[in-house]
Amino acid sequence: xxxxxxxxxxxxxxTAETPMTRKDFASDQEVRWCPGCGDYIILAAVQGFLPTLGxxxxxxxFVSGIGCSSRFPYYLETYGxxxxxxxAPAIATGLATARPDLSVWVVTxxxxxxxxxxxxxxxxxxxxxxxxxxxxxxxxxxxxxxxxSPTSEPGKITKSTPMGSVDRPFNPVSLAxxxxxxxxxxxxxxxxxxxxxxxxxAASHRGTSLVEIYQNCPIFNDGAFDVLKDxxxxxxxxxxxxxxxxxxxxxxxxIHDAHADDxxxxxxxxRLDDGTMAHVPIGIFxxxxxxxxxxxxxxQLTAAASTQGEGDLDALIxxxxxxxxxxxxx
Amino acid sequence: MAKQVxxxxxxxxxxxxxxxxxxxxxxxxxxHETAAFGNDLSTLPNFPAEIRAPAGTLPGVSSFxxxxxxxxxxxxxxxxxxxxxxxxxxxRANTKDLxxxxxxxxxxxxxxxxxxxxxxxxxxxxxxxxxxxxxxxSVDLTAxxxxxxxxxxxxxxxxxxxxxxxxxxxxxxxxxxxxxSTEAYLTKRFASxxxxxxxxxxxxxxxxxxxxxxxxxxxxxxxxxxxxxAGTYRNITGNLALxxxxxxxxxxxxxxxxxxxxxxxxxxxxxxxLSKHKRFGVxxxxxxxxxxxxxxxxxASFGGSLGVTTTSGPGIALKSETIGLxxxxxxxxxxxxxxxxxxxxxxxxxxEQSDLLQAMFGRNGEAPVAIVAPxxxxxxxxxxxxxxxxxxxxxxxxxxxxxxxxxNGSEPWQLPDLDTLPTIDPxxxxxxxxxxxxxxxxxxxxxxxxxxxxxxxxxxGTPDLEHRVGGLEKADGHGNISYDPTNHDLMVRTRQAKIDxxxxxxxxxxxxxxxxxxxxxVLGWGSTYGPIGAxxxxxxxxxxxxxxxHLRHLNPxxxxxxxxxxxxxxxxxxxxxxxxxxxxxxxxxxxxxIGYNQVRGLPFTATELEAVFTTTIEELHR
Ligand SMILES: Cc1ncc(C[n+]2csc(CCOP(=O)(O)OP(=O)(O)O)c2C)c(N)n1
Ligand code: SF4
Ligand SMILES: [Mg+2]
Numbered sequence: 009x010x011x012x013x014x015x016x017x018x019x020x021x022x023t024a025e026t027p028m029t030r031k032d033f034a035s036d037q038e039v040r041w042c043p044g045c046g047d048y049i050i051l052a053a054v055q056g057f058l059p060t061l062g063x064x065x066x067x068x069x070f071v072s073g074i075g076c077s078s079r080f081p082y083y084l085e086t087y088g089x090x091x092x093x094x095x096a097p098a099i100a101t102g103l104a105t106a107r108p109d110l111s112v113w114v115v116t117x118x119x120x121x122x123x124x125x126x127x128x129x130x131x132x133x134x135x136x137x138x139x140x141x142x143x144x145x146x147x148x149x150x151x152x153x154x155x156x157s158p159t160s161e162p163g164k165i166t167k168s169t170p171m172g173s174v175d176r177p178f179n180p181v182s183l184a185x186x187x188x189x190x191x192x193x194x195x196x197x198x199x200x201x202x203x204x205x206x207x208x209x210a211a212s213h214r215g216t217s218l219v220e221i222y223q224n225c226p227i228f229n230d231g232a233f234d235v236l237k238d239x240x241x242x243x244x245x246x247x248x249x250x251x252x253x254x255x256x257x258x259x260x261x262x263i264h265d266a267h268a269d270d271x272x273x274x275x276x277x278x279r280l281d282d283g284t285m286a287h288v289p290i291g292i293f294x295x296x297x298x299x300x301x302x303x304x305x306x307x308q309l310t311a312a313a314s315t316q317g318e319g320d321l322d323a324l325i326x327x328x329x330x331x332x333x334x335x336x337x338x
Numbered sequence: 339m340a341k342q343v344x345x346x347x348x349x350x351x352x353x354x355x356x357x358x359x360x361x362x363x364x365x366x367x368x369x370h371e372t373a374a375f376g377n378d379l380s381t382l383p384n385f386p387a388e389i390r391a392p393a394g395t396l397p398g399v400s401s402f403x404x405x406x407x408x409x410x411x412x413x414x415x416x417x418x419x420x421x422x423x424x425x426x427x428x429x430r431a432n433t434k435d436l437x438x439x440x441x442x443x444x445x446x447x448x449x450x451x452x453x454x455x456x457x458x459x460x461x462x463x464x465x466x467x468x469x470x471x472x473x474x475x476s477v478d479l480t481a482x483x484x485x486x487x488x489x490x491x492x493x494x495x496x497x498x499x500x501x502x503x504x505x506x507x508x509x510x511x512x513x514x515x516x517x518x519s520t521e522a523y524l525t526k527r528f529a530s531x532x533x534x535x536x537x538x539x540x541x542x543x544x545x546x547x548x549x550x551x552x553x554x555x556x557x558x559x560x561x562x563x564x565x566x567x568a569g570t571y572r573n574i575t576g577n578l579a580l581x582x583x584x585x586x587x588x589x590x591x592x593x594x595x596x597x598x599x600x601x602x603x604x605x606x607x608x609x610x611x612l613s614k615h616k617r618f619g620v621x622x623x624x625x626x627x628x629x630x631x632x633x634x635x636x637x638a639s640f641g642g643s644l645g646v647t648t649t650s651g652p653g654i655a656l657k658s659e660t661i662g663l664x665x666x667x668x669x670x671x672x673x674x675x676x677x678x679x680x681x682x683x684x685x686x687x688x689x690e691q692s693d694l695l696q697a698m699f700g701r702n703g704e705a706p707v708a709i710v711a712p713x714x715x716x717x718x719x720x721x722x723x724x725x726x727x728x729x730x731x732x733x734x735x736x737x738x739x740x741x742x743x744x745x746n747g748s749e750p751w752q753l754p755d756l757d758t759l760p761t762i763d764p765x766x767x768x769x770x771x772x773x774x775x776x777x778x779x780x781x782x783x784x785x786x787x788x789x790x791x792x793x794x795x796x797x798x799g800t801p802d803l804e805h806r807v808g809g810l811e812k813a814d815g816h817g818n819i820s821y822d823p824t825n826h827d828l829m830v831r832t833r834q835a836k837i838d839x840x841x842x843x844x845x846x847x848x849x850x851x852x853x854x855x856x857x858x859x860v861l862g863w864g865s866t867y868g869p870i871g872a873x874x875x876x877x878x879x880x881x882x883x884x885x886x887x888h889l890r891h892l893n894p895x896x897x898x899x900x901x902x903x904x905x906x907x908x909x910x911x912x913x914x915x916x917x918x919x920x921x922x923x924x925x926x927x928x929x930x931x932i933g934y935n936q937v938r939g940l941p942f943t944a945t946e947l948e949a950v951f952t953t954t955i956e957e958l959h960r
Contacts (some may be wrong), residue, residue, distance in 0.1 A: 021960045029926075035806070037806075037818065037819075050873065064801070065804060066798065066800055066803070066804055067798065067799050068798075069640075069641075069798045071637070074809075081806050082808075082819070084806075085804055086804055087798040087804055087805065087806075088805075088806035088807070088808075089637075089640060089667070089806070089807055089808060090806065090807070090808025090809065090810065091633075091658065091663060091808065091809065092659050092662075092663050092809055093658075095629060095630070095633045095660065095745065097823070098598075098625065098629065098631075098633030098637070099627075099634065099636055099637035099640070100637055101435050101600055101623070101630070101633075101637065102596060102623065102634030102635055102636065102637030102638040102639075102641075103637035103638060103640055103641045103798075104637075105596075105623065105634070105638070106594065106596050106621065106637070106638040106641045106642070106643045107622060107641040107642070107798065107799070109799060110798050110799065123884045126628060126629055127626055127630070128626065128629075128633070129575035131626040131630065132623075161451050169742055219349065223837050281626070305621055305623075308616055309616045309617075309619055309620075309621070311616075312616035312617040313616070313617045313619075316617045317551065317617065318617060318618075319585070319589070319615060319617045319618030319619070321585065321586060321589050321618075321756055322753075322756060323617070324582065324585065325582050325586070325753055325754070325756075326572060326753055327572050327906070328371070329370055329519060329572055329573065330570050330571060330572045330753065331373065331374055331376065331570070331571055331572075332569070332570045332571070333376070333566045333567065333568050333569060333570075333571065334568055335568075
């Protein structure tokens with residue numbers, strides 16, 4: 009017997025009979041990120057967090073694209089697919105639509121999600137397929153050894169931009185909100201408690217959840233988020249968002265409403281960071297209920313079968329205009 | 339006085355008009371009447387590339403050709419015996435395809451100076467004698483129609499629109515077609531608009547009565563039903579048969595069908611069709627692009643669905659990387675390419691066979707996939723089932739190469755006995771398949787079936803078989819990432835060997851060589867089956883020996899193919915490309931096959947192939 013969790017996002021996913029631990033979710037593969045890579049901390053947080061969901065691990069699937077971050081699925085003892093560059097949201101869309109009994113996760117990088125896979129990302133968000141997307145944003149192409157990415161700051165000097173990048177970066181949260189996302193959050197690799205809390209909310213959300221995780225790449229973009237981790241500066245710069253709680257920036261104060269139907273306010277908050285990281289909101293920007301693509305697809309199947317009856321292949325193939333030849337005329 | 343009835347053994351009719359004139363519908367209805375009557379038939383719709391090209395212009399001409407006979411036929415026919423032309427442009431665009439003596443029925447209503455100029459005529463062809471070698475019937479069909487339905491209170495425009503039903507009625511009388519199916523169709527189609535329904539029915543009957551009473555048509559014709567194998571038949575297009583084949587494969591394998599697709603001519607109708615069959619559990623996902631379409635299908639396959647993606651050549655180009663991933667993941671996936679004229683956007687509404695090499699090689703790395711091709715509209719059903727069988731049994735992507743001609747062409751199709759379809763067993767992995775040295779049971783996702791070399795398909799939700807797959811090279815057996823040189827060499831060869839093994843399950847290529855004396859073999863694939871077959875029959879009727887064989891499987895080839903090729907003094911390979919199968923055959927078998935190639939966007943005519951084969955035989959005997 010399996011019981012199902014009350015969290016809407018995992019409603020149809022069977023639960024484990026016995027409690028599991030972090031170890032149950034660690035695969036036997038040697039983890040191969042560079043020493044000090046932020047990906048390690050995120051992996052540890054996810055391995056620590058997954059058992060708390062209480063799901064059967066065979067009903068959890070991680071799908072990734074290509075990039076350092078996309079190695080993630082190999083290190084988890086769940087089902088997993090390391091796919092191709094940028095396409096994980098599309099693959100996960102098919103899987104989640106076909107299988108309501110799975111908890112489907114996408115792991116992607118800033119290049120994977122926002123460059124080559126930008127189209128799939130925005131369409132997954134607007135469709136609101138029931139999956140959770142973890143966007144590891146290190147503001148650089150790690151795997152290909154350090155070219156600037158769509159989140160790199162203007163003027164960034166990298167191997168491919170020796171005189172500085174002249175591209176304007178995306179703000180992934182703003183982009184997601186503009187793409188009709190129903191759940192958008194941001195967190196930091198270094199803040200395990202916050203990361204875990206956000207992951208919990210994202211997994212529980214029914215629909216596409218986008219979690220941007222600021223991740224340090226010590227090799228090609230070291231210290232990109234140091235000002236947010238530095239004890240002295242962090243609290244002044246981080247704007248912590250919690251639904252129903254007051255938010256204060258200097259003189260301004262307001263009560264954060266993540267459930268507002270209109271995303272304008274969330275968008276405005278996402279623009280607080282003008283690129284200088286003077287005010288960086290973290291937490292859940294937006295969390296609203298909207299019917300999911302996959303639920304609606306499945307309910308159309310059920311409705312068709314109940315109103316028209318289950319499919320009869322012979323009848324389908326024959327159609328309405330048949331004729332019969334009883335014997336060949338000689 | 340009753341009119342004279344003349345017997346014919348076959349007739350080719352082409353309906354041509356402006357794209358707004360409803361010629362496709364007219365052709366379709368005539369086809370249904372003809373099917374119901376029991377003739378063998380074959381059809382060829384020809385759509386303009388633009389949705390609504392300016393009325394009355396050559397690019398706006400839409401036509402529908404139908405060949406029907408009292409015997410088994412294979413093609414929509416070469417030169418029409420009858421052309422129905424609804425305006426000057428339709429006449430001008432089609433006259434060149436007619437042989438002397440053909441009948442032309444023209445709606446004279448639009449033959450104004452302005453329309454003649456628009457169609458590119460400098461003089462009125464109905465009056466300048468340029469059509470003297472044809473039997474010309476100039477009739478103001480529009481005026482007759484408007485007069486016949488004047489009591490229904492339609493606007494002039496709506497009234498004029500029913501002229502296609504008048505033409506259909508006239509042709510139905512001329513060839514003694516049963517009218518019930520058209521009457522039933524019109525009644526149902528316009529059920530919610532009684533005045534339009536009644537006007538169409540009246541126009542249809544008026545057309546029939548006009549034929550019967552006017553002196554212009556002195557004879558009517560009879561084409562007796564064709565002897566066909568006992569059974570139940572329907573008329574079917576290739577896209578429809580292909581859709582049904584996919585649903586049948588889903589039912590047969592008990593795998594839910596998941597289609598991921600992005601609209602593209604001439605494949606979109608498969609998406610439209612499958613989206614109607616939700617009661618069969620069929621999911622259709624209209625993706626943001628071709629890449630997402632195949633990605634979602636592959637994701638669904640990973641989850642235990644029968645993943646399918648449908649597209650045309652340009653879409654295949656976008657899907658290539660994901661097909662490569664599917665090769666590496668070794669998951670079942672059906673990739674349908676309804677080929678059209680290329681390169682680039684090419685000729686979207688015209689047919690071609692020029693994606694064979696793209697299907698075969700259009701990926702990075704050694705990435706072999708199975709390739710299957712249907713040979714006629716109805717055969718698209720069996721080809722789809724076969725693609726599914728291979729995909730599921732061998733855990734591989736399979737390319738199903740249809741084309742624009744098969745997709746939209748139609749023929750009578752004997753309903754299959756569904757119990758005789760091949761078994762398609764997903765045979766999901768449910769338990770560990772490997773024992774370690776210390777006696778632990780493990781699941782190895784790349785440990786293969788020794789016979790098929792297929793790997794186990796363990797779907798999420800199966801306890802204890804959790805595993806990761808990906809596009810990086812995997813170690814033989816346990817499937818963990820491996821950069822080992824010899825392992826990569828082994829895996830590349832093994833993936834190829836697995837595709838080659840499929841040949842063990844497909845049976846030998848059969849050759850039709852009735853006299854056993856032929857020195858010429860004609861080998862084809864895909865939609866050229868009809869014209870090749872028709873040409874071979876003509877040669878044999880003239881006492882010439884010719885052998886014909888047609889490939890269903892293009893990768894791997896049937897195991898006896900090399901031997902078959904070497905058995906003949908000459909092998910001619912007609913293809914609607916510049917010699918793609920020819921290239922493969924020469925490379926693989928070192929046989930000097932001769933290509934006959936054209937890329938006009940139209941199927942071969944039996945006449946041109948007859949000439950080619952005849953010349954080749956004459957050369958052989960010289
Ligand atoms: C089709 C394709 N193009 C390019 C690449 C090369 N490539 C691999 S990862 C990557 C960028 C990765 O950056 P990001 O997504 O930010 O991941 P990170 O390595 O930083 O985690 C690129 C360009 C590829 N694998 N496939
Ligand atoms: S290159 Fe950067 S992102 Fe990639 S593993 Fe190394 S530290 Fe991590
Ligand atoms: Mg990155």
